[in-house]
Amino acid sequence: MDKRLEALLLGKIRHNLKTHLNVIIGYAELLAESVEEEPSLRSMEAGFGAMREHGESILLHLDKAFAIRYADEESILAKLSSIAEDFGHEIEESIRVGGRLVEQYLDDASLAGSPFVGDLEKIGQSIRQLDAAVSALRDGGFVSIDDLIDSGILAKSDVELVDLHSTNLNVVLQPEKSEYPSHILILDDNPNIAHYLSRKLSAVGHEVSHAPTTTAADALIREGKVDLVLLDILMPGENGYEFLKRAMPLLNAGNVPVIVLSSLDEMHTIYRCLEAGASDYVSKPCKFITLNARINSALERKHLKDKEKEYLEVIEREKEKSDKLLLNILPFRIAERLKTKEGTIADSHPGCSVLFADIVGFTPLSEKLTPNQLVEFLNETFSAFDSFTDEIGLEKIKTIGDNYMVASGVPEPRDDHAEALVEMALRMLRYFDGIGTLKGESISVRVGINSGPVVAGVIGRKKFIYDLWGDTVNTASRMESHGVAGAVHLSESTAALVGESFDLEARGEMEIKGKGKMKTYLVRG
Amino acid sequence: MKKILLIEDNEMNRDMLSRRLERKGFEVILAEDGREGLEKLGEAKPDLVLLDVSLPVLDGFEVLRRAKAEPETSSIPVIILTAHAMDADREKSFELGADDFDTKPIDLEGLLAKMTALLEE
Numbered sequence: 001m002d003k004r005l006e007a008l009l010l011g012k013i014r015h016n017l018k019t020h021l022n023v024i025i026g027y028a029e030l031l032a033e034s035v036e037e038e039p040s041l042r043s044m045e046a047g048f049g050a051m052r053e054h055g056e057s058i059l060l061h062l063d064k065a066f067a068i069r070y071a072d073e074e075s076i077l078a079k080l081s082s083i084a085e086d087f088g089h090e091i092e093e094s095i096r097v098g099g100r101l102v103e104q105y106l107d108d109a110s111l112a113g114s115p116f117v118g119d120l121e122k123i124g125q126s127i128r129q130l131d132a133a134v135s136a137l138r139d140g141g142f143v144s145i146d147d148l149i150d151s152g153i154l155a156k157s158d159v160e161l162v163d164l165h166s167t168n169l170n171v172v173l174q175p176e177k178s179e180y181p182s183h184i185l186i187l188d189d190n191p192n193i194a195h196y197l198s199r200k201l202s203a204v205g206h207e208v209s210h211a212p213t214t215t216a217a218d219a220l221i222r223e224g225k226v227d228l229v230l231l232d233i234l235m236p237g238e239n240g241y242e243f244l245k246r247a248m249p250l251l252n253a254g255n256v257p258v259i260v261l262s263s264l265d266e267m268h269t270i271y272r273c274l275e276a277g278a279s280d281y282v283s284k285p286c287k288f289i290t291l292n293a294r295i296n297s298a299l300e301r302k303h304l305k306d307k308e309k310e311y312l313e314v315i316e317r318e319k320e321k322s323d324k325l326l327l328n329i330l331p332f333r334i335a336e337r338l339k340t341k342e343g344t345i346a347d348s349h350p351g352c353s354v355l356f357a358d359i360v361g362f363t364p365l366s367e368k369l370t371p372n373q374l375v376e377f378l379n380e381t382f383s384a385f386d387s388f389t390d391e392i393g394l395e396k397i398k399t400i401g402d403n404y405m406v407a408s409g410v411p412e413p414r415d416d417h418a419e420a421l422v423e424m425a426l427r428m429l430r431y432f433d434g435i436g437t438l439k440g441e442s443i444s445v446r447v448g449i450n451s452g453p454v455v456a457g458v459i460g461r462k463k464f465i466y467d468l469w470g471d472t473v474n475t476a477s478r479m480e481s482h483g484v485a486g487a488v489h490l491s492e493s494t495a496a497l498v499g500e501s502f503d504l505e506a507r508g509e510m511e512i513k514g515k516g517k518m519k520t521y522l523v524r525g
Numbered sequence: 526m527k528k529i530l531l532i533e534d535n536e537m538n539r540d541m542l543s544r545r546l547e548r549k550g551f552e553v554i555l556a557e558d559g560r561e562g563l564e565k566l567g568e569a570k571p572d573l574v575l576l577d578v579s580l581p582v583l584d585g586f587e588v589l590r591r592a593k594a595e596p597e598t599s600s601i602p603v604i605i606l607t608a609h610a611m612d613a614d615r616e617k618s619f620e621l622g623a624d625d626f627d628t629k630p631i632d633l634e635g636l637l638a639k640m641t642a643l644l645e646e
Contacts, residue, residue, distance in 0.1 A: 015629075018629060018630055019535065019538075019629070021630050022538060022541075022629050022630035022631065023537045023538070023541065025630050026538070026541040026542070026545070026630065026631070027537075027541055029545070029633070030541060030544060030545055033545075033548060055630075059630065122537055126537075161579055267632075267635065271638065287615070287616055289616050290615060290616050290619060293616075293619050293620070294619075
């Protein structure tokens with residue numbers, strides 16, 4: 001008989017035995033749960049618990065017996081007889097005790113007529129069937145598959161089903177090259193397993209490293225080379241679970257999935273590992289193709305997470321860029337307010353100063369320069385002014401042609417707003433002193449400053465600009481237009497604020513357009 | 526209440542598992558063979574399917590294959606239930622798109638954990 005088919009049949013025999021146990025354990029558990037809710041029957045809970053334990057003990061012994069390694073050339077019948085020899089006394093004992101427990105409860109008057117009797121009978125029936133199958137296997141003497149069918153160990157339909165199954169499974173599955181060739185770290189103290197996995201994983205296109213201890217693994221993970229970890233649980237030194245708990249933050253930072261390799265009897269550890277953050281697990285011994293499928297699906301998720309992280313970083317960078325741009329146009333506090341919600345910002349500032357500066361000699365100069373040279377000249381000049389505003393801590397408002405407007409005391413109030421702005425004006429003057437003449441044209445700057453209340457803010461919906469409004473602004477502009485080339489012209493209100501810090505010269509009363517007569521001053525230094 | 530479709534030909538297993546699941550607060554719909562399973566899958570739109578492999582009429586793999594091929598039902602999670610007997614079952618199950626796998630006799634706590642994980646997704 002085909003070896004594969006024999007293996008399937010052997011599996012079917014074990015399955016049949018286990019089906020009885022499934023019924024015994026399942027119904028015993030069900031009964032234990034049910035009587036728990038019936039006060040009069042609660043004393044039986046322990047008995048049903050014992051029934052379940054006997055079932056589980058038989059299951060354990062069966063698994064052990066079927067786990068024997070046999071020589072391949074042995075026939076299924078020979079294998080069955082060595083398995084039966086291994087059944088041991090415990091199985092029969094448990095069957096006997098379990099059977100007696102069932103009988104005892106069936107005789108119990110307090111259960112009579114209750115719905116639990118049917119369940120108990122099912123347990124009893126399964127125990128009898130299990131007993132018959134185990135005895136038949138112990139007696140042995142089978143010479144053909146038909147004997148197995150006759151003794152009730154196999155059903156004819158089992159053989160047919162297995163036949164169908166084996167055709168179904170005959171398509172040999174070959175692992176394909178991975179769609180995500182990656183660096184896989186095998187963390188396992190067993191060099192044979194590591195060697196085997198390493199060969200198989202390389203064959204599907206992965207790069208593989210092996211670490212026999214978690215210390216060795218740490219270094220590789222820290223270098224950022226590892227894309228996925230295959231983790232053994234039982235290792236000398238720090239075990240797999242401890243490693244997982246400790247290294248999870250590091251692994252998460254790199255979206256490195258962990259697949260736990262474990263034995264079947266480590267189920268509790270597996271739960272703990274999954275809770276600690278492992279992505280998946282595979283029970284040993286495992287078919288490579290299963291492991292491979294799990295690895296591929298973990299890598300696919302990793303790939304998506306990496307992409308997500310990448311996109312988030314791009315978004316973050318773009319946001320930084322736009323924030324930076326916004327800060328170039330608007331004061332920090334104002335930009336923050338605009339980002340949160342406010343549509344229009346208009347704040348009253350009771351005390352601040354406003355400066356206008358105009359380049360004198362600009363018109364004749366502009367006739368001698370090409371448009372490019374002209375822009376170059378303005379750019380240099382205003383860039384120098386910009387750095388003064390940064391140094392002194394002022395707020396540049398805007399430039400209008402060759403006119404430069406800057407304010408002090410907005411949006412952050414400051415007591416020395418007037419002094420700071422006069423300082424600004426003097427720096428502008430010195431800057432032009434350094435230039436003197438350009439293309440034969442003498443150029444200089446004319447500055448006007450006024451102090452008082454303004455409204456400052458951002459209005460409109462497009463092309464945001466932080467601007468100032470109010471009479472204080474208009475007067476500042478008049479101070480500039482009525483000023484003197486190479487000098488700083490102050491209104492009376494500014495002069496009153498800076499009189500102690502700077503040497504001023506009164507210009508007397510002068511007629512200011514739209515304002516009437518005003519006392520004004522020039523700064524002498 | 527989460528709706529579970531249990532496709533299992535063994536009467537006692539069906540009775541036992543459905544009663545235990547009902548105790549845990551699930552609504553359980555039963556099917557005895559593959560064809561009935563597929564019909565109920567389409568009609569009842571359960572939240573999760575527990576599928577035995579060896580079924581009469583249509584075997585579990587065929588049910589799984591058809592369920593996963595149908596856009597209407599492909600996203601319903603399927604847990605394959607089988608005896609540990611056939612190792613290849615596990616591979617084949619995942620190959621065909623099963624969402625998880627459990628072996629009989631069923632450890633209810635373990636199965637519930639798998640079900641909860643899939644239902645939460």
